[in-house]
Amino acid sequence: MVRWRLFQVGLLGLAVLVVWMFYLNAVVRDGFDGQRFSIPARVYSEAQDLYAGAPVSADRVEILLDDLGYRSSSRVNQPGRYRRTGQTIEVHTRGFEFWDGAEPARRLLLDFSQGSVNRVSEPDGSAVLLARLDPLFIGQIYPGVSEDRILVSLETVPPTLVAGLIAVEDQHFLDHHGISIVGIARALWANVTSGSIEQGGSTLTQQLVKNLYLSPDQTLWRKANEALMALLLEAHYDKEAILETYLNEVYIGQQGRRSINGFGLGAQFFFGSPLPSLDIHQQAMLVGLIKGPSYYNPRRNPERAIQRRNVVLRVWREAGVISQADYEHATRQPLDVSAVPGQASYPAFMDLVRRQLAEGYRKEDLLAEGLTVFTTLNPLAQNSLEQRVPAKLAEIERQHGLQAGDLEAAAVVTRPSTGDVLALLGGRKPELAGFNRALDARRPVGSLMKPAVYLAALEQGYTLATPISDAEVTVTAEDGKLWQPRNYDKTSHGTPLLMDALVNSYNQATARLGMTVGLAEVFDVIDRLGVDERPPAVPSVMLGAHGLSPMQVAQYFQTIAGNGFYTPLNAIRAVVHPEDGVLQRYDLSVENRFRPEQVFLLQEALHEVTRQGTARSLRWRLPEHWWLAGKTGTTDDNRDAWFAGYSGDRQAVVWVGRDGNEPTPLTGSTGALPVWADIMQALNPVQERRGQPANVEWLPVNAQGAVVSERCDGARPVPFIKGTAPNGRSRCDAGADTQTEGEEDDSWWQRLFN
Template sequence: MTDKATPKAAAKKAPAKKKPAARKPRATKKSSAKKAGPGWGRKLWSICWKLGLILVVVIASYGIYLDQIIARKFEGQKWHLPAQVFSRSMALYPGAAVSHGQLMAELKLLGYRKVANPRQVGEFSASKTKIDLWRRPFLHPQGDQVEQRVMITFDSNGVVSVARNSDKRQLAVFHLEPVLLDRIITGDGEDRLFVATDKLPKHLVEALILVEDRSFYEHHGVNPFAILRAAMVNISAGRTVQGGSTLTQQLAKNFFLSSERSLTRKIREALMAIIIDFRYEKNEILEAYLNEVYMGQDKARGVHGMGLASQFYFGRPIAELTVAQQAFLVAVIKGPSYYNPWRYPERAQDRRDLVLRLLMEAGELNNAQYQAAAESPLGLRKANRSVHQKLPAFFSVVKHELANRYGDALLQQSGIKVYTTLDPMAQEAAEKAVEQTLKQLGKNDESLQVGMVLTDKYSAGIAAMVGDKVPSYKGFNRAVEIRRPIGSLIKPFVYATALNQGDKYNLASPLKDQPITLKNGQGKTWSPQNVDKQFRGQVPLLTAFKKSMNVPTVNLGMAIGVSDVATTLDKAGWREKIPEYPSMLLGAVNGSPLMVAQVFQTIADDGRYRHLNSVTTVLNAQNQPLAASRPQASQAIPAASNFLVKYAMTQVVESGTAKRLGNNFPYVTLAGKTGTSNDSRDSWFAGFDERNVAAIWVGRDDNGKTGLYGSSGAMAVYQAFLNNRAPLSLRMAPVDGVVQGYFERNSGVAKQADCDGVVKVPALRESYQPVANCGEPLPWWKKMIGG
């Protein structure tokens, strides 16, 4: 039997084979991602927080950048405030040359309300001889003036007394606030009047919060709920019908951003609003908003802030607005063009009434107050009365004087206040006179033009100025820039020179009225003629003056010396070269209305020269006066001889070349002098009442003939001016050194009052020595005893 292993045995005996190591199953994509997850998450988190940190740094840096911009604006100069230009401040005191009617007109111009009994600031009542006035507080160049109630009493000569109502104390002087004439804009075209928060009416601020931002005092610059609410309303309406911006956001947009509608701008606006709210008190934010907000358009000027808007819409200070007027200012913020009250009065009133209703619902007004306010008219100023005056001629002089006295850069300063000499009532009367008269004269010659200057006799300030027959025309200023022969306007200075020689001349002295031939500077002969071509042999000095006779004047001038006349004119204020030729004695001297006004101001002011000015005071932004030099006054013409010239000028109006003027005002003493250049090319008039000195020229720019004399052209303008502004009779107060004189009519010899054939005229005391016994021979017995 063979020895053979069975399979089972073989299996048992065969060595066991080593099992291969179990293979790791392949990782699927899913399991791989799961296993790598924690590493990528960490990387993503690392990237995110780093990006977040960068974003925070960027936002913080941008916030710091915005914060610096905001701080510079808020803590520096928020606005460039235009230079405010004011009129003169009317001064009232016992004896002031201000009539009852003139004060009434001034109060109307200032926006005072006439009532039966004044109960608050800005109101007055009036009887025939008294005015009970509750004056507003205001800033005067001499310091703050508090509100005050006074009783002003008048008579036919002007102010009699000014008494304080509280204790009946008589005041030495009482000022009215000046009229704000204009604001000189040199920057961005924005116009505003700054008003501090504590000066804003309570209801105006309350209405603003109710209408524009009810949660103003709760939010932190941005109101997310308001934004969400506005978004839902707008989506529902399919258009923008509601805004979600807070007052702070609106301020940020107005101050720093454009009106562009974009997400970027809105984000920047929100960031700035948050910063503003964080940095500043709510009242400071409110003050900035109320002085910045756009309120309308006045031609090329944007009206910004509530202070200017009050003047623009109502013509009065914001403190004096009614509740209804305050509500309107809040109402118009939504759309100054859409709610323009002059163009869309019903639309504007509906919006105002909505604001009033919100005030009532908030408990700020009771039902009766709401009804009264809602039933009241808008109470707008007249559309034709601008909040800035068109005074191109006067403002050109103001700017020139400011540059000369304070430097060219003055008007670039923010917040300065310029107080001028302009009398608004005189300016208005002058403009009307020019328009009325030139329209009439222009029927025969449309090319006629005019220049007119009025001064205040007491202050030597320019009270009014017109440089064109269209007073608002901004161009060639004939009141200042023309140089034309002044004709017979020079004669008062010829006679003033002579009358100062009291031992030789008086108002009754006979003057030669005989032909005379002279040589001029070129060696040519000159033979002056009287207007009527007649010679009378001799005439009294006063007659020659009031009839404006040429030949006697030339004879007189040659006797006293042409150079002496030139000296008198120079001392009186003529600051350009005077040709010392005989023809100068009849006005061959070129000048302007301003130059003429200067020298006649000297005569009106008792012979005292004071340089005419248009600016009295300039205050800086801190209301401190700026220093400036001013020419010294001097006695140009002795007061006594000057009085004789003034008297002679009153006779010109009473019975001389200006008697038509005297006939128009028979119970008023006026002084005047007419002037006409050769061939009637230039018509002149100069004169004065107790308050104003006037100098007027009428002629053609091309120097053509006008056919007008001084009495038919320039004097007609002055007469129209006095029709518009009633004159005050000239007070011919006695002057030291002047006495009542009596002179023989033909010889001019001084006589006693009871002598026959004498004329009564004022004379210099030192030279008035009347002869005894009317000049008759002494009886023999008086001769025996030595007279």
């Protein structure tokens, strides 16, 4: 009877085990196939268009050619070569298979003059209307993997590294079936005697299973699963496949939140070189790191690291992986670690691309082999950003007596017409991955929020010339708290015109205006401008007491620069499948959210900010004839300095502050604006004002906001939506409400506008 019971329990246990094995089997196959058989997507930048009139100088084209790996050569006789002679570049382009067609390789003669392409022609002298260079390869993306990797195949890994890895981590790897009985027994014994589960005894297969599928906690249950899965893995896949995956998966370092997985990335991260070119001592260091990536970190703990490396080298010599001579030579070498972690070229931008792919794609689609991703990255804009921002920050630190390295920054450059993200800077050390401030730092935006208040007012029938009160103001919020915003200069400015209150960034006038217009209306405008979250419904948000990332600010400002049309910011132009062609294209998307003529008025006010207001230093920082529009932002105790603005078809948003949110001596005008100006100067955008809506008229207005004769002292032209300006002309000193009857005035000025 008892025996029967035992048999039943045993049978049940077996059944449960079988079901469990089936489950684990599915997990193992899914995970492993997903990891192993995906070929990374190749990611490319935007390509440089070449045409007569292209606003790019010979110097910049030469920089770009160098970045693309073109060789300067006296004979331009094969693709990938160029010759610069003064203002002429002769180039043999490489040609490229773009998502929208093939660009042939061809010889081109580029003539430059005054910073632009003057003429593009073939060797026989015939003009070429339009050509493009090949795009810059900016990295690889591994589907389903959020970190970056540099995948290596087993054949390209140095044989010493492979043999050395086996010798150090799992001598019987080539013989066992996934687990080592001896190893487990030894580990068990050690655990029993020490009372805790610390000993490894893991085979390479088990380590891989642990990395791929399991949580890092050390429980017996996890250990049992690990062993079962290791057996299953060995049953399904051969040793080469397992070893290759291990090489690409193993965890050997950490940088901020970014984990360094795989020897391919590790080689670049620690030595700045590709894996196949590492010397013996460098290979040994990588293998040594497996035991304790942090403890043996060669940058932080060089002493320990070199000891560990030499232990590995000794094991290698004993196992016959290297000769005695190799051993002696290698142990005499220094660590050879590069000063700066080698990186993918544009980690912040790649981060954005990865996130956009993760949003827009099902994982299965991304698992397709060998996708090509065409992005919006403009290498010249990105390089300008990476050079100008750190240089300017250092200068600002010197000017304000700050310690070098005190300030951090983030920046986003976009193309308003299409929403393309052209360049992205996640911090002042652009080569470092890690905290991407452009996307993830949420900082109060200060006065950058004001344009939303003024746009709401324009929608409610205010004009730019409406006088508004700048008297002190106290607002009782819904929660009973008092809100008493004060002007930056601690004084009230009477009744400025609406546009002047924005131009000078008056807090009191803005708070009053917002409360009069209505909090709900202001928040509705903020929402329509494209802020993708609901700020708390409190009045202080109108003055920017709400944190947004630089990217969110760029999206918000984009709607203003885009004439009131919302266009989602976008880092990807097209994704191409090697057989099926274009999988997805991000085409032009515009959505009207504001009346363009109202946005036009706001743009003009923001232009005045750069002429007379808080950003007036732009008049000497940049060529005075450039048409610019923008807004400064400063938060309490100068913790954050912002500038957002645009010219022509280029917009840039800059944040400057400190990671720890400490105060700085900087305002938007002194901290962020100089950086912005440097960026814009490098971008050299088309500086013309774009056309204006047909129903806008310009009328001369006096200081009180009354429409007067243009001959009056202090009269200045202000744009109005037709039919909204006060009727008739007033005397020169009239107030906004006192209109005199249609004073006849037939000057050329009036004829121009009526």
